Amino acid sequence: MSFDVTMDRTMRVVVRGLDYAMMRQRVLAENVANVETPYYKRKDVDFASAFEDVLREKDVLPLSTTHPEHFADGARETQAMGTVEEAYAVRQDRSGVDVEKEMTAVLENALYYQALARMMSDKLGLLRTVIREVR
Amino acid sequence: MKIFRSFDISASALTAERLRLSVIATNIANAETTRTPQGGPYRRKEVVFVPRENGGVEVAAIQEDTTTPPRMVYDPGHPDANSEGFVAYPNVSVVNEMVDLLAATRAYEANVAALNATKSMLTSSLNIGR
Amino acid sequence: MEVSRVATSAFSPLEKVAPKASQGNDFAEKLWQALEEVNNLQKEADAAILDVALGKEENLHRAIIALERANLALGLAVQVRNKVIEAYQEIMRMQV
Numbered sequence: 001m002s003f004d005v006t007m008d009r010t011m012r013v014v015v016r017g018l019d020y021a022m023m024r025q026r027v028l029a030e031n032v033a034n035v036e037t038p039y040y041k042r043k044d045v046d047f048a049s050a051f052e053d054v055l056r057e058k059d060v061l062p063l064s065t066t067h068p069e070h071f072a073d074g075a076r077e078t079q080a081m082g083t084v085e086e087a088y089a090v091r092q093d094r095s096g097v098d099v100e101k102e103m104t105a106v107l108e109n110a111l112y113y114q115a116l117a118r119m120m121s122d123k124l125g126l127l128r129t130v131i132r133e134v135r
Numbered sequence: 136m137k138i139f140r141s142f143d144i145s146a147s148a149l150t151a152e153r154l155r156l157s158v159i160a161t162n163i164a165n166a167e168t169t170r171t172p173q174g175g176p177y178r179r180k181e182v183v184f185v186p187r188e189n190g191g192v193e194v195a196a197i198q199e200d201t202t203t204p205p206r207m208v209y210d211p212g213h214p215d216a217n218s219e220g221f222v223a224y225p226n227v228s229v230v231n232e233m234v235d236l237l238a239a240t241r242a243y244e245a246n247v248a249a250l251n252a253t254k255s256m257l258t259s260s261l262n263i264g265r
Numbered sequence: 266m267e268v269s270r271v272a273t274s275a276f277s278p279l280e281k282v283a284p285k286a287s288q289g290n291d292f293a294e295k296l297w298q299a300l301e302e303v304n305n306l307q308k309e310a311d312a313a314i315l316d317v318a319l320g321k322e323e324n325l326h327r328a329i330i331a332l333e334r335a336n337l338a339l340g341l342a343v344q345v346r347n348k349v350i351e352a353y354q355e356i357m358r359m360q361v
Contacts, residue, residue: 010311017318047136051319100149104250108139111257115138115325118261119314122332126307126339133343135350136320260326264333 005127012054014120020050021113027083028106035097042096044105046082138257140190145250147191152243154194155182159236166227169215176205176215177225179232200226296345303338310335 024045034040158180168177178199185195203226211220313328315321322328 010314013315013318047320055319098150100146100153104142104146104149107250107254108136108142111139111254111261112136114258114261115317115328118329119317119332122336123310123314126336129336129340129343133340133347135347137323138317138320138325140323257325260329263326263329264336 006124009054011120011123013051014116014123016051016054017116018113018120020045020047021109021116024109025106025113028102028109031097031102032099032106035095035099035102037095037097040095040097041085042098042102043083043085046084049082141253142250144191145246145253147187147193148246149243149250151182151184151192151194152239152246154197155184155239156236156243158182158197159232159239162227163229163232163236166225166229166232168225169213169222176223177227178205179203179225179227299345300342303335303342306331306335306338 027043027045031040031042034042162179165177171177178201180197180199182197183195184192187193205226206224207221208224209220210216210222213222216222310328310332313322313331317325317328
């Protein structure tokens with residue numbers, strides 16, 4: 001039996017999205033830091049691979065093991081998110097970083113994070129409504 | 136991501152305008168260059184913008200202006216003077232370039248404004264119901 | 266006499282309503298429909314969240330509005346439920 005009501009499939013995808021945004025922020029910061037580095041190749045986090053495993057699993061209630069011979073529920077924690085390197089281009093000093101593109105990506109990423117965080121808190125609020133308000 | 140398409144559009148314009156700015160800067164810097172590896176004076180370069188397929192703009196090419204003739208200045212003592220004593224200076228008009236520079240800067244700023252507007256729209260959409 | 270009058274006024278409307286139940290006018294049926302709607306709004310909100318997280322949604326505000334609708338509908342349903350239960354308990358406590 002589990003009282004953990006927060007981890008349905010949607011939630012897991014949202015959590016993975018937040019993980020992705022956090023990791024991407026680090027990678028983007030590295031890109032921005034290397035704007036002036038000759039021959040630097042810009043890096044990015046592979047969006048599709050971040051969600052691969054959470055999308056594969058079906059929306060089932062977590063299995064509880066009440067008997068030693070029950071199968072344990074498959075572990076589904078973090079998965080290594082692949083970073084991809086992009087061939088350099090654009091700049092005359094042979095750095096692969098395009099500042100405008102990079103700053104836009106930073107902004108996008110921050111907004112993506114904010115959107116997911118907002119949705120997460122709304123979903124939690126829903127559950128909280130049910131727990132607190134139903135008398 | 137589809138939510139951020141407007142960002143990508145503005146960003147493509149920013150990149151394109153910055154490239155335009157650096158081409159203009161090259162033109163101004165080479166306004167007096169009379170000797171180039173391919174022979175003759177420097178030729179003024181210009182960027183060609185084309186719309187991108189999925190929205191936005193990109194630079195299709197950086198083309199040399201071969202129609203405007205070079206400025207001929209009488210200066211027999213110049214090492215690059217021809218037999219009649221004329222030196223071929225680049226077909227760059229610094230005044231025109233300055234005007235272009237201003238236009239490119241304004242276009243860049245306009246795109247930054249568009250980007251900021253998109254950002255504030257998305258941020259306020261996150262505050263719906265709060 | 267008083268009691269019987271209360272009883273008739275309380276039960277006769279029910280008898281009148283009963284044949285209409287098949288037409289969907291029954292209160293219970295209405296409530297059930299409303300709850301179904303709350304559930305559907307939840308599903309819509311979940312789908313919207315997934316669309317945003319996976320980058321399929323084009324308009325962020327749609328997802329946020331879907332969430333907010335689901336949230337308000339659920340809150341309202343919970344309050345209505347509480348009131349119904351309260352009324353029921355009130356009736357149960359009533360001295361006959």
